[in-house]
Amino acid sequence: MRMMINTRTLYKLLVTAICGFTFFTACKKDGMGGQISDEEKNNESFTRYEGKFLDELWKLNPDWATSVGYHMYDSVLLTPADQKKKLVDFAKNHLDSLSHYPQNELTSSNRMDYYLIQNYLRKTQWTYSSLKAYEWDPTSYNVIGTFAYILNEKYAPLAKRLKSFYQKMETIPAYYKDAQKLVKSPVPELTDLAIDQLNGGAGVIEKDFIDSLTKSSITDAEQKLMRERAKTSLAAIRGFTAWLKTIRSDKGRSFRLGKSLYDEKFAYEIESNLTSQQMFNAAVERKKVLHKEMIKLSKELWPKYMGDKKMPSDSLALVGDVIEMLSLKHVEPAQFQSAIEKQIPKLSAFVKEKELLTMDPTKPLVVRREPAYMAGVAGASVSSPGPYEKNGNTYYNVGSLDGWDKERAESYLREYNNYTLQILNIHEAIPGHYTQLVYANKTPSLIKAIMGNGAMVEGWAVYSEEMMLDAGYGNNEPEMRLMWCKWNLRAVCNAILDYNVHAGSMTREQALKLLIKEAFQQQAEAEGKWKRVTVSNVQLTSYFTGYHDIKQLREEYKKKMADKYRLKEFNEKFLSYGSAPVKYIKEAMLTNEVEKPGDKKADQPEDAENKKEPKTQEKKPAKTDTGDKKKS
Known part of the structure; x- marks a missing residue:
């Protein structure tokens, strides 16, 4: 307990020192000149932390970033070993940062975000230290999906997307050279699937990319360079699938996960x-x-x-x-x-x-x-x-x-x-x-x-x-x-x-x-x-x-609401929390917690089509009368 109190005290001092400008601005806005509460400071600080967390997350997960519409790193492809090291360090550092936020002083919405971030970081550590799928699952080295997304989704002009595609391809040879060093005892069934998916998906580079070039405004000189890189990339992918065939063995790791890892x-x-x-x-x-x-x-x-x-x-x-x-x-x-x-x-x-x-x-x-x-x-x-x-x-x-x-x-x-x-x-x-x-x-x-x-x-x-x-x-x-x-x-x-x-x-x-x-x-x-x-x-x-x-939650919610229960209201309230785990949504829907200052309001994230991608916006403290207004 003493350690928790000291950490929390230290954290509050740090927040006060670092966020002095925000603190005095808030005091100025307070008509009585009073100070904002610790809870408000903690929630404002946590919201800023989320923005920093996401900025760093996307740098280390460019493919994931592309898939959610964050296009600043479309042209980036990290090699597997480099990404592994950086993600392990990222998880360790952010678990430490996260521990400084007192959960009981966060709003219900921020507390749910806290749990989600914490679970992701712990899972990342476990993935590389215990699961180690990078050693036995060759399907984890399928990069084709992101290239297809860049090519097919019209989030930016074709020429811009093709150039991101071209720049991303530069790392493909090093990527698959790295993958060959990491794969040790591949599961035969996963090896076969990886070969099928990569061979089937190669057309994205071999045909779709080339066809798109002919429809673009890119100069002939640039197109020539792009076509050459596509050939080099295809050779690397096919080289990897050929290598997988040589090491495939029915004596590889069993596809069964095992009870301990499964649990x-x-x-x-x-x-x-x-x-x-x-x-x-x-x-x-x-x-x-x-x-x-x-x-x-x-x-x-x-x-x-x-x-x-x-x-x-x-x-x-x-x-x-x-x-x-x-x-x-x-x-x-x-x-x-x-x-x-x-x-x-x-x-x-x-x-x-x-x-x-x-x-x-x-x-x-x-x-x-x-x-x-x-x-x-x-x-x-x-x-x-x-x-x-x-x-x-x-x-x-x-x-x-x-x-x-x-x-x-x-x-x-x-x-x-x-x-x-x-x-x-x-x-x-x-x-x-x-x-x-x-x-x-x-x-x-x-x-x-x-x-x-x-x-x-x-x-x-x-x-x-x-x-x-x-x-x-x-x-x-x-x-x-x-x-x-x-x-x-x-x-x-x-x-x-x-x-x-x-x-x-x-x-x-x-x-x-x-x-x-x-x-x-x-x-x-x-x-x-x-x-x-x-x-x-x-x-x-x-x-x-x-x-x-969900069925269990609905039954408990019906009992809570009694004659005020409406199916449509339950469905829309449940979905308003986004894709958060049901156990956290349940906690929110079955409590009558009054929303604390700083809970997020229902503003939409901006489109990410411009050069500079949007960051999580810092939200002003807000109070509501009753009910949990957090949405996921």
């Missing part, structure tokens, strides 16, 4: 009040609940679809038979993407009609074919513009079925049949990921928008599926409810699968049995999920854990 990564990435074991236990119980509901619905639907055929004595087989019949209704392979595009406006209209959320019609959602450099992990995903670039496009990336044999395509389309395709669109688009990320980018706290929590993001998407059906989407048809149960069971079994594989020893055969027999998934979907669990870890648990935590 630790779960704590850092999911940030739930649940432990990984508690999450697993909750998922097992949820599976039982869903099976019970699905058996009931299947018995109700059996006569309609199976006629006089005798029901199987095995209740799960009964469910499987009904689902199989419903799965026969699906689009043709060539219509898959267009079917998705047609459903988006209908989802928007339903959300508006039922008053579930306020939608922003000015934010575009572009359905596109999944880029090659993203392929191999998930069949559908959403890419959102960052908080510095609020006018950018949000992309709904749809996996292509081109080149699939008829049997595999049929299996895939039965999985994404006419019912589940709608649920997929709710999850990925409206009111799922797309909607949530639009809200997140409107938050005044850059920290909460940037350091998004995967469990909150995925959990919201799963929660939104059930919310839509509860509001009557699908005309309350038992068919839609049954297929949603199957879909919800998918999130549940994702968690069960991930834990059993990475913290246990589940085999491929056991995994396929779980997914096909107990989760009623098609063969192609189940095999794809097995591949996914071999090249990822912990992320698959985010769907169920986030959903579980």
Whole structure:
């Protein structure tokens, strides 16, 4: 305790000395000439600290900066070893700086930012000291995504983006030379994925960049230099993939993370009040609940679809038979993407009609074919513009079925049949990921928008599926409810699968049995999920854990609000905190804390298209009557 008091006292003296100008300005503005409180000084100082933290963070994470729309470092590519050293030092120094801020004197919004920064810094230390994925995961050396972003996003004139692209390429040979020194015992499955992604994504440099040059105003002399550098860069990338093939061995590190690392990564990435074991236990119980509901619905639907055929004595087989019949209704392979595009406006209209959320019609959602450099992990995903670039496009990336044999395509389309395709669109688009990320980018706290929590993001998407059906989407048809149960069971079994594989020893055969027999998934979907669990870890648990935590929060919030509870108000308040972990949002929503001086107001971050990128703005002390006004 003595050490804490001394540190805090020292900190206050430092703040007084360093921020004297701010202090006396505040006194001058006070009509009575009184001094501002320690809490106000601490919060003003912390807000300035956040700006400094982000400035330094982007210098060391230029690719991350580009992805969130901060374009000052688009032309920078750090070599892996250099970045590793700098990030370790950065984490150590900022944990020390962070410790000087007294948490109990920060506003609720600043306190949430404090926790997010602290978790990021601790996770960074753990990543390099314990996880050491840089030694066994070659996919971490895929630089293509950022180059594609620079080329495809129209945040600046084409010529300017091409020059940033060109300058960034300069480091590619050194980058992959460095990577070869760091990779020691690569996971075979991750090695194969890295080779596929880099070979598939090489077209961004080989073709897309060259094509864009011909459309630009850049001089012929400059273009010649750019083309030569592109060739050198391609040679370095292909040299790395060729090298990966030579060292690939089935004796490399196992793709299984191991229970100890799994538990630790779960704590850092999911940030739930649940432990990984508690999450697993909750998922097992949820599976039982869903099976019970699905058996009931299947018995109700059996006569309609199976006629006089005798029901199987095995209740799960009964469910499987009904689902199989419903799965026969699906689009043709060539219509898959267009079917998705047609459903988006209908989802928007339903959300508006039922008053579930306020939608922003000015934010575009572009359905596109999944880029090659993203392929191999998930069949559908959403890419959102960052908080510095609020006018950018949000992309709904749809996996292509081109080149699939008829049997595999049929299996895939039965999985994404006419019912589940709608649920997929709710999850990925409206009111799922797309909607949530639009809200997140409107938050005044850059920290909460940037350091998004995967469990909150995925959990919201799963929660939104059930919310839509509860509001009557699908005309309350038992068919839609049954297929949603199957879909919800998918999130549940994702968690069960991930834990059993990475913290246990589940085999491929056991995994396929779980997914096909107990989760009623098609063969192609189940095999794809097995591949996914071999090249990822912990992320698959985010769907169920986030959903579980949000549902629990909503029930507690309903009790708190009693007859004042409104679903739309809950949804919008929840989303107003950006992508912060649910446990911190819960703390804010269930307390009646009066907002303290210095809490952030709802001003938008500026666009980052000019030469000098915006910094986190210092905010004036502000008071509100009641309620937690912080937004993430």
